[in-house]
Amino acid sequence: MDFLNAVVALSNFVIIPALAYGSQLALGALGVTLIYGILRFSNFAHGDTMAFGTAIVVLATWWLQSLGVSLGPFPTALLALPIGIAGCAALVLGTDRVVYRFYRTQKAKPVILVIVSMGVMFVMNGLVRFIIGPDDQRFADGERFIISAREFKAWSGLDEGLALKSTQALTLVTAVVVVAALFWFLNRTRTGKSMRAYSDNEDLALLSGINPERVVTVTWIIVAALATIAGTLYGLDKSFKPFTYFQLLLPIFAAAIVGGLGSPLGAIAGGFVISFSEVTITYAWKKVLGYLAPEGLEPSGLVQLLSTDYKFAVSFMILLVVLLFRPTGLFRGKSV
Amino acid sequence: MNDSLRATLLFALVAMLILGTGLMQSWNSALLILNMGLVSAVMALGVNLQWGFAGLFNVGVMGFVALGGLATVLVAQPPVAEAWATGGLRVIAGLIAGAATVALAIVAWGRMARGRARGLVTTAILVVGFFVFRWIFDGGVAGVEAVNPASTGYLGGLGLPVLLAWPVGGVMAAGAAWLIGKTALGLRSDYLAIATLGIAEIIIAVLKNEDWLSRGVKNVIGLPRPVPFEIELQQTPAFVERAQGLGLDPVTASTLWVKGLYAVLFAIVLVVLLWLAQRALKSPWGRMMRAIRDNETAAEAMGKDVTGRHLQVFILGSAICGIAGAMMTTLDGQLTPGTYQPLRFTFLVWVMVIVGGSGNNLGAVLGGFLIWFLWVQVEPLGRGLVDLITAGMDADSPIRAHLVESAAHMRLLTMGVLMLVTLRFAPRGLLPER
Numbered sequence: 001m002d003f004l005n006a007v008v009a010l011s012n013f014v015i016i017p018a019l020a021y022g023s024q025l026a027l028g029a030l031g032v033t034l035i036y037g038i039l040r041f042s043n044f045a046h047g048d049t050m051a052f053g054t055a056i057v058v059l060a061t062w063w064l065q066s067l068g069v070s071l072g073p074f075p076t077a078l079l080a081l082p083i084g085i086a087g088c089a090a091l092v093l094g095t096d097r098v099v100y101r102f103y104r105t106q107k108a109k110p111v112i113l114v115i116v117s118m119g120v121m122f123v124m125n126g127l128v129r130f131i132i133g134p135d136d137q138r139f140a141d142g143e144r145f146i147i148s149a150r151e152f153k154a155w156s157g158l159d160e161g162l163a164l165k166s167t168q169a170l171t172l173v174t175a176v177v178v179v180a181a182l183f184w185f186l187n188r189t190r191t192g193k194s195m196r197a198y199s200d201n202e203d204l205a206l207l208s209g210i211n212p213e214r215v216v217t218v219t220w221i222i223v224a225a226l227a228t229i230a231g232t233l234y235g236l237d238k239s240f241k242p243f244t245y246f247q248l249l250l251p252i253f254a255a256a257i258v259g260g261l262g263s264p265l266g267a268i269a270g271g272f273v274i275s276f277s278e279v280t281i282t283y284a285w286k287k288v289l290g291y292l293a294p295e296g297l298e299p300s301g302l303v304q305l306l307s308t309d310y311k312f313a314v315s316f317m318i319l320l321v322v323l324l325f326r327p328t329g330l331f332r333g334k335s336v
Numbered sequence: 337m338n339d340s341l342r343a344t345l346l347f348a349l350v351a352m353l354i355l356g357t358g359l360m361q362s363w364n365s366a367l368l369i370l371n372m373g374l375v376s377a378v379m380a381l382g383v384n385l386q387w388g389f390a391g392l393f394n395v396g397v398m399g400f401v402a403l404g405g406l407a408t409v410l411v412a413q414p415p416v417a418e419a420w421a422t423g424g425l426r427v428i429a430g431l432i433a434g435a436a437t438v439a440l441a442i443v444a445w446g447r448m449a450r451g452r453a454r455g456l457v458t459t460a461i462l463v464v465g466f467f468v469f470r471w472i473f474d475g476g477v478a479g480v481e482a483v484n485p486a487s488t489g490y491l492g493g494l495g496l497p498v499l500l501a502w503p504v505g506g507v508m509a510a511g512a513a514w515l516i517g518k519t520a521l522g523l524r525s526d527y528l529a530i531a532t533l534g535i536a537e538i539i540i541a542v543l544k545n546e547d548w549l550s551r552g553v554k555n556v557i558g559l560p561r562p563v564p565f566e567i568e569l570q571q572t573p574a575f576v577e578r579a580q581g582l583g584l585d586p587v588t589a590s591t592l593w594v595k596g597l598y599a600v601l602f603a604i605v606l607v608v609l610l611w612l613a614q615r616a617l618k619s620p621w622g623r624m625m626r627a628i629r630d631n632e633t634a635a636e637a638m639g640k641d642v643t644g645r646h647l648q649v650f651i652l653g654s655a656i657c658g659i660a661g662a663m664m665t666t667l668d669g670q671l672t673p674g675t676y677q678p679l680r681f682t683f684l685v686w687v688m689v690i691v692g693g694s695g696n697n698l699g700a701v702l703g704g705f706l707i708w709f710l711w712v713q714v715e716p717l718g719r720g721l722v723d724l725i726t727a728g729m730d731a732d733s734p735i736r737a738h739l740v741e742s743a744a745h746m747r748l749l750t751m752g753v754l755m756l757v758t759l760r761f762a763p764r765g766l767l768p769e770r
Binding site: 102134250254323 | 678
């Protein structure tokens with residue numbers, strides 16, 4: 001019985017939240033990794049791209065709600081998602097045209113592009129705050145829980161309740177669908193293959209008649225879609241606040257680098273490595289250990305390795321450790 | 337137009353902007369802009385040393401600035417005797433245990449032969465060491481933080497003159513930079529960027545959470561000052577007399593006098609650092625640095641120790657940022673860890689360097705003043721602009737309300753546009769490198 005309680009507590013406070021957070025990070029890191037692989041720079045504006053797409057989704061959700069449209073048990077934001085993706089894609093394609101293309105044709109050094117992306121980050125950050133303000137916005141509706149802690153306790157007879165928020169389940173399902181679609185696209189379609197070819201060897205790809213501008217355009221559209229989906233899922237699960245999205249940059253980069261920049265599979269693995277380390281290291285293990293420890297030996301303290309405010313520190317530490325032992329990440333990313 | 341004329345004209349322009357603030361708004365805000373402009377110029381000088389001289393991409397400026405701020409507390413605040421008595425030594429012992437664990441693990445990793453045993457032993461040392469460290473450390477921290485938490489709850493500092501904190505801030509930042517440089521400088525350029533971004537977040541997390549050290553988000557207020565207090569001046573008959581002789585009321589005169597004294601102190605630091613940086617740029621060392629920046633492989637082939645030089649310049653630049661951080665906290669008179677935000681203390685400094693002219697020390701200084709001036713003034717300007725646009729609108733229209741509210745966010749937008757326009761049309765900045 002105690003063992004079961006421990007398992008339930010563990011899934012409730014560690015496994016489920018870490019899986020949801022990890023999926024959000026993985027989708028974010030996929031965007032970073034695609035830009036790195038194809039446009040060949042680390043995009044500092046990615047967090048704000050996520051924030052922009054999500055801001056559009058939030059506004060569209062409110063508009064739909066005001067019209068009385070809803071998806072029943074599902075959040076209305078799902079209906080607003082395509083609008084957000086379209087808005088975000090328009091923004092990044094516009095940015096590419098006005099800003100990045102110039103440096104691409106100049107064959108500027110990657111580090112110049114990184115600095116340029118810092119400027120883009122400022123503009124997007126200001127834009128998002130201009131559109132929706134710097135405050136917390138709530139836009140989640142629909143059913144809150146799939147399994148609520150009380151129902152679970154009554155059903156199972158355990159002391160520990162298991163709660164599964166619908167946003168967490170939604171995050172996982174969406175992430176699986178999106179990742180499957182992305183891999184199908186990259187591996188099976190002509191455009192996807194040309195993207196991979198371009199990423200592996202630019203000159204060879206150009207030689208075989210791949211249109212680089214088309215590859216770049218498709219990449220930005222995919223990145224916009226990934227960023228908006230990741231941002232919306234994060235916002236539904238937690239809440240939407242522009243500054244939080246800007247701060248997500250660090251764990252997202254950490255995920256992409258831990259997996260190996262430029263490797264989509266690595267981005268996913270990296271996302272889960274980062275999220276599980278963050279959650280397990282900042283979780284207070286008192287409860288779980290209390291169930292597992294023999295009578296009388298239960299821990300008296302919280303058994304929390306680090307306070308939750310150190311979660312960025314955790315992602316960074318993981319990053320450093322991985323880089324020290326595998327300088328190009330777990331899945332051997334590329335380097336420019 | 338030759339370079340020095342261009343520099344003179346641009347500096348004159350910035351001086352006029354600040355003087356204009358004094359004439360049209362108030363001398364008080366002009367001096368505020370000047371003081372923070374001086375501090376910003378020092379930060380920009382530090383970043384320029386790393387990026388402009390050596391091509392090192394440091395986006396962890398905020399962390400070094402914050403360390404400088406911490407130095408002010410550690411040097412100048414009076415020690416809390418009771419806290420030292422209850423847990424001070426235990427906290428120190430805990431930190432030593434932590435450092436010893438890491439050192440032991442590194443030694444074990446270095447000495448043992450490759451294989452599974454090495455990994456297991458190192459992990460075991462780290463895990464056991466971590467719990468020993470937490471056991472010693474946590475007890476001490478609990479003791480220290482329990483001592484009068486409303487006003488102290490931390491160990492305090494050494495009670496030394498606050499000006500000493502400036503060099504100490506530089507040394508602390510240099511120490512952190514050495515640690516980061518040792519681990520991250522071998523990595524590729526964008527990995528270094530992420531590494532510095534991460535370290536800055538860690539430093540802020542420590543400042544916010546380790547109450548025994550910095551009082552965390554409870555802030556340390558009332559730091560000692562290197563200049564007299566306004567209220568003292570107002571009670572000094574000689575000062576009041578002189579102020580009245582100049583036709584000023586004593587309250588205004590005292591605030592201006594104090595800010596002016598700060599400006600003099602900051603200007604001395606800036607001039608000394610600028611002089612040193614100019615000397616460095618023109619020395620064989622500076623030429624070697626730029627040679628490494630422009631072609632690492634060639635420089636290495638010529639026998640230059642690229643990683644060693646990078647480490648050196650990374651430490652120097654970070655130290656300058658630390659000095660600027662200590663200066664800023666001294667000016668504020670308080671340490672508020674919650675206010676350290678990367679947009680303000682890292683990325684804005686980068687805008688200064690890019691717009692001013694990377695690789696040119698005078699350019700970085702100019703960028704520091706100019707961008708700081710804009711950062712302060714864009715908000716009122718934006719509000720004025722919005723008022724102008726919305727003048728014809730209904731007083732309670734929601735669009736107008738939204739625009740007025742959003743005017744505050746104009747600064748980020750403006751800074752971004754400014755940076756992008758500079759990078760596109762004048763990539764070498766207002767004062768290009770010669």
